[in-house]
Amino acid sequence: MRRLLPSLTALFFILLSIPAQAEVIDRIVAVVNNDVVTQSELDTEARGAYTHIDATVPPERRQQVRQQVRGEVLDSLIDKLLVAQRAKELKIKVTEKEIDDAVQEVLDRNKITREALLAGLAETGINEHIYRNTLRSQLLQNKLIAQELRNKVVITDEMARKEHRRRGGGGGATTTAGEAKKGGKQIVYTLQQIGCRWDDIEGRELSPEALTANKEKARERVEKVYQMAKSGGDFASLAAQYSDLMSAADQGNLGALPANELDADMLATVRGLSDGEVSGIIETPNAFQFFKLVKTERKNSEAVKDNAALQPTDDFAQVKNQIIDDLYDTEMKKAFSNWAKELRDNAYIRKM
Template structure:
């Protein structure tokens, strides 16, 4: 993400273009998207297009402006719900991008400065991306769980319609519960870590995990005792999956930090989808989860647009 961000330098504005560069391209509630923002984003998008793409400049600008408005609305929704990005998360994102691009964080800052982007502005942009990702992932996690009954219904409908479903690949699946304490600022992260360690001690001492989840968890799964249902690798954030992999059924993890906050995880069961029926059910489960995730993202944006004030402007 940052590689493309830095690579797209905003061309030096000619005197006649100053008004367009510094003017307002759109307003989303209380947030202003300037032509400078739009021009930089269009340049990044143009660089990422496949060779031979025939997307017109006007269409690309329309698409990119829509994406900027969507991100603004999602970030605003996150801020209203106290979703933030800590300095540690921003530092981690910078380090990850530096490593991916075989450079250093200092070099990233220097490259941004050449584009007229200050250190604070760069960190602010990264924070907004992190917040946007958190909000969308929270929406997906709350609505993309697939029950056994939904898998059964899908398979039955396919049979009634004479549709042959693919078998799918052998895969290991996990069923776990978790307790989540959100940590969307450095102060909140410290408080959440202290609280989650006390909850972890209670879980280790034999207090029923589901009861603790109902009482303390700030995730949508709290009402179900923290039950996340069955999932396979690639469906949870890496820190969560790594912790699950180190557990045996019945064990409780030490506190784990992810972009959502602090987790304590209890692994309930592990199974290998090895028979043809199991592989088929897993393939259906993954398909339904992907469909629900897409719908959750669509619904989130629709709801945000319905309640938003949006004013799209054109250059004079």
């Protein structure tokens, strides 16, 4: 991306040196502080997307889709330029060897040759130069994030345990000293759970259409199982057979959970139940769930802490690192989004 000339006089003399018959084929599409994005850079960055559009979108809609993609790609280029500018301020660089290592990692991970990689890229309109520049931008962003944001995102064990329970994991309940007053009494719920998910269990990203379809199917499944549970069906057997949640491996058992460790929706659902009663269905970010209250106890806070330490934690231990990684990725994306917005807000940006 070209630096803006510091002098209009210099620009004037350069323009005078261009023959009158010469055709100017490039133009500026955005100004970002003291740098610019050119039309050729935008076209190069969007080439792969344009190739896909031409191959898959009906002719009457191509121009509309191209315009939409053009705006998205331009915004992406502006963000990349802001990252590059900030990295330059902090003297952060990416070497050719680091790019070579990144390419090799892609080859090793996908078990392909360099020739096969380049051939696959060529089919989407991307050459090696474009690909390496993309890797350079990604590596530069990663380094910048490591320096600017990494210390701002902290995932605690308690956050991981809460997420584990939200996903349907059992056991591993703990309370902190601040949450349990010494000598006080606490309500502890022993719960079973059944849930039907609509996201991809392996974590693959789904299209909005696929998510909508999956959600309707999940709703139908959970309502069917719910009626069976309300009609006296054995909850543990139903959980083992129909639930999509991790607790299904333990017949839906979540163990004994202190009330102050349940999230607001879950607590509101179970707090009015009698022992042995089945709750209504609630919607969480990725599933429909309902619960059976096995028993309610009021325990001394210290006893709750001691009992929690005896709860089975094998399932949590097995997935703890993955949950922490997932939470970290999510929080880093939020932090980066806020950081990038701050960069944009403090920058001079003008789209042509």
